[in-house]
Amino acid sequence: MNYPFWDVGVGYGILMAVIAVLHVFVSHFAIGGGLYLVVAETAARRSNDTLRIESLQKLTKFFVLLTLVFGALSGVGIWVIIGLLNPAATEVLIHNFVWGWATEWTFFVVEICAAIIYFYGWKTMSARNHQIVGWIYFWAAWLSLVVINGIICFMLTPGKWLETGSFWNGFFNPTYWPSLVFRTGICLLLAGIFSLAVASRFEAGEFKARLVRYNARWSILGVAVIVPSWFWYWKAIPSRVTTTAAEMMPTPMSSIDVAFWFLAVLAVFLVVFGLLIPRKLHTVVAIVMLAMGLGFFGGFEWMRESIRKPYVIYDYMYGNAVELAKADTYRSDGYLSEIAFRTGNDGADLFRRACRSCHTIDGYKPLGPAFDGTDPDFIAGIVKGTHVLKGNMPEFLGTEEEAALIADHIWARVDQRDMSEIYGLTGVDLGKKVFDVRCGRCHEIGGYNDKTESLAGLAGDEYEDILDNASDYGDEMPDFTGDDVERMALIAYLKTLEEGGEQQ
Ligand code: HEC
Numbered sequence: 001m002n003y004p005f006w007d008v009g010v011g012y013g014i015l016m017a018v019i020a021v022l023h024v025f026v027s028h029f030a031i032g033g034g035l036y037l038v039v040a041e042t043a044a045r046r047s048n049d050t051l052r053i054e055s056l057q058k059l060t061k062f063f064v065l066l067t068l069v070f071g072a073l074s075g076v077g078i079w080v081i082i083g084l085l086n087p088a089a090t091e092v093l094i095h096n097f098v099w100g101w102a103t104e105w106t107f108f109v110v111e112i113c114a115a116i117i118y119f120y121g122w123k124t125m126s127a128r129n130h131q132i133v134g135w136i137y138f139w140a141a142w143l144s145l146v147v148i149n150g151i152i153c154f155m156l157t158p159g160k161w162l163e164t165g166s167f168w169n170g171f172f173n174p175t176y177w178p179s180l181v182f183r184t185g186i187c188l189l190l191a192g193i194f195s196l197a198v199a200s201r202f203e204a205g206e207f208k209a210r211l212v213r214y215n216a217r218w219s220i221l222g223v224a225v226i227v228p229s230w231f232w233y234w235k236a237i238p239s240r241v242t243t244t245a246a247e248m249m250p251t252p253m254s255s256i257d258v259a260f261w262f263l264a265v266l267a268v269f270l271v272v273f274g275l276l277i278p279r280k281l282h283t284v285v286a287i288v289m290l291a292m293g294l295g296f297f298g299g300f301e302w303m304r305e306s307i308r309k310p311y312v313i314y315d316y317m318y319g320n321a322v323e324l325a326k327a328d329t330y331r332s333d334g335y336l337s338e339i340a341f342r343t344g345n346d347g348a349d350l351f352r353r354a355c356r357s358c359h360t361i362d363g364y365k366p367l368g369p370a371f372d373g374t375d376p377d378f379i380a381g382i383v384k385g386t387h388v389l390k391g392n393m394p395e396f397l398g399t400e401e402e403a404a405l406i407a408d409h410i411w412a413r414v415d416q417r418d419m420s421e422i423y424g425l426t427g428v429d430l431g432k433k434v435f436d437v438r439c440g441r442c443h444e445i446g447g448y449n450d451k452t453e454s455l456a457g458l459a460g461d462e463y464e465d466i467l468d469n470a471s472d473y474g475d476e477m478p479d480f481t482g483d484d485v486e487r488m489a490l491i492a493y494l495k496t497l498e499e500g501g502e503q504q
């Protein structure tokens with residue numbers, strides 16, 4: 001690790017999610033909006049529709065203010081946060097794609113300048129020149145997507161880059177093209193539903209009906225682009241990635257189903273309120289549509305970010321910035337010798353290196369509660385076995401001593417009383433708690449890596465035997481290090497298990 005760690009009690013993952021989601025909404029909207037404005041302007045000028053030209057003028061102000069101010073600020077915000085969250089991954093991206101980024105920024109500058117000129121030029125420029133500036137605004141915005149799309153897709157599907165390290169292999173990676181088409185569809189959809197929301201505030205009448213119908217068609221075109229390109233995108237992701245994700249992370253995977261329900265209902269709304277009864281479009285309905293559109297897009301982005309776990313760059317770097325290529329070095333020499341900024345507290349440094357990018361001890365995704373009432377040996381066992389826990393975590397590649405240092409660091413910060421005292425439980429209830437804490441993170445009853453079949457209906461001494469020889473069952477399975485009270489309670493609980501995952 002070549003960077004110091006700014007250790008404040010917030011989850012950088014959450015910060016990133018919030019700012020990135022807002023940023024992608026606005027940036028896709030800016031592209032679609034650019035196209036919408038200039039296409040609508042051309043049509044309005046051709047038919048000499050002054051009412052429409054006036055409404056476009058107003059819309060421009062909104063588009064330009066929102067997209068430029070918010071887009072630019074949140075874009076910088078993303079840089080700040082990825083630098084905090086994962087400076088090493090940011091470094092990989094910069095090293096590989098510096099010219100890509102330079103190109104993207106150039107397009108962004110052109111986009112901003114064109115948008116500003118477009119905004120101020122409504123009254124002062126000739127119609128022809130104004131439209132030319134409008135087209136420059138749109139193309140520059142879309143070309144910035146063309147560039148950034150390569151870098152975003154790279155993180156999930158680096159493809160041949162893993163072997164060649166070539167810019168072009170990384171850029172035109174397996175999901176590049178489907179994602180570009182998909183995102184272009186999103187731009188159209190967002191432009192359509194945002195402008196629907198604006199149009200919904202107009203007075204009911206012929207002009208409003210025309211406008212609503214027009215805007216609804218934009219959204220429907222967006223949906224028509226999104227649906228096929230989504231299937232194309234999904235097929236372009238290696239099936240190994242999607243199968244692992246389906247097994248390990250059912251929630252984000254099901255988010256995509258929910259997302260498509262949003263899209264389906266939105267499509268029905270667009271047809272009904274946008275095409276069939278456009279005259280009556282109420283702002284509330286328009287806002288519901290907007291929410292569904294954002295819900296769909298948010299669900300997609302969440303899924304895309306989640307299925308990458310435990311990697312930040314698939315097959316190349318873990319979420320905690322551990323590079324796979326250095327796995328052998330880590331296994332023999334450990335993490336410590338590779339940490340450039342050491343604080344003198346090795347346990348804390350190692351915790352930051354191995355766990356802190358995703359967990360805190362008592363704040364965001366806290367580890368403390370998971371270890372209350374346990375012991376350093378158990379914690380060290382979990383540290384060494386993170387990759388077999390539920391949650392799809394990176395493997396711990398450091399040494400045995402380093403796992404013990406992390407364990408001491410965590411243990412010093414948890415509740416060290418007995419579990420029976422902490423939770424106020426006895427007998428089978430205590431046993432269930434002991435199971436949840438000491439077994440349940442690797443074996444869920446009726447869930448992840450369930451061991452009920454092996455554990456149900458055994459004789460008392462067979463349970464003793466399992467607990468005595470726990471580490472013989474699997475490389476990552478820790479010894480049972482609970483005291484006799486915990487042991488008896490756990491066995492009492494295990495005796496209540498019945499095959500088939502049911503409990504008495
Ligand atoms: C790349 C991110 C990542 C890293 C790095 C990581 N974890 Fe996790 N961990 C997760 C996720 C995701 C879960 C699933 C549960 C959740 O969402 O909180 C999880 C769950 C856990 C749980 C179960 C928590 C509970 O309350 O059920 C423990 C214990 C745990 N991790 C320990 C560790 C330790 C120890 C390290 C460092 C050696 C570590 N993790 C590193 C992502 C990570």
Ligand code: HEC
Nearest residue numbers: 381382385388438439442451454473474475476477478480
């Ligand atoms: C850090 C993760 C981890 C923890 C904690 C853990 N195990 Fe395991 N367990 C494993 C692994 C890995 C294996 C071997 C591979 C497999 O079967 O999944 C295993 C295997 C087993 C087996 C053998 C199953 C068979 O198929 O015959 C049993 C029984 C078992 N564990 C019970 C327990 C009990 C009881 C506890 C709590 C005291 C526990 N485990 C805690 C990871 C863990």
